[in-house]
Amino acid sequence: MIPLTILSSFYDKQTRMVQVSSQQIHQCQCEHCQGGSDPHEKQIHHQINVVMSRLDEQQRRWYAAVEANRHGHGGIKLVGQITGLAEKTIRQGQQELLLDLTERPEDRIRLPGAGRPRAEKKTRLLAKS
Numbered sequence: 001m002i003p004l005t006i007l008s009s010f011y012d013k014q015t016r017m018v019q020v021s022s023q024q025i026h027q028c029q030c031e032h033c034q035g036g037s038d039p040h041e042k043q044i045h046h047q048i049n050v051v052m053s054r055l056d057e058q059q060r061r062w063y064a065a066v067e068a069n070r071h072g073h074g075g076i077k078l079v080g081q082i083t084g085l086a087e088k089t090i091r092q093g094q095q096e097l098l099l100d101l102t103e104r105p106e107d108r109i110r111l112p113g114a115g116r117p118r119a120e121k122k123t124r125l126l127a128k129s
């Protein structure tokens with residue numbers, strides 16, 4: 001006779017297979033995108049946010065700082081509206097860029113949620129047979 005407790009252990013394994021949902025792409029809040037007056041500008045702002053969604057925290061800060069510097073006057077406010085980053089965060093990125101990032105470690109820091117190596121090899125082997 002097989003004890004019933006064996007069945008419950010399979011069930012536990014199944015419920016543990018929960019995937020973390022992919023990071024959402026921020027919607028720009030600037031006047032252009034809200035008013036819909038300039039489709040090109042709107043597309044650029046969307047693409048900025050697409051790239052942002054794949055960067056880690058410090059990379060997002062630096063990219064936002066570059067965009068803000070490119071716009072010049074009012075750049076910090078605009079990039080804040082585009083990306084949803086706090087103006088304080090963008091200013092911090094600008095400060096770090098002014099120092100050529102010399103005060104930041106060169107090794108890429110793996111933040112939580114940055115992902116781990118994929119299991120592609122395993123999948124390919126299975127598909128071959």
Ligand SMILES: [Zn+2]
Pocket residue numbers: 028029030031032033034041042045082
């Ligand atoms: Zn916009």
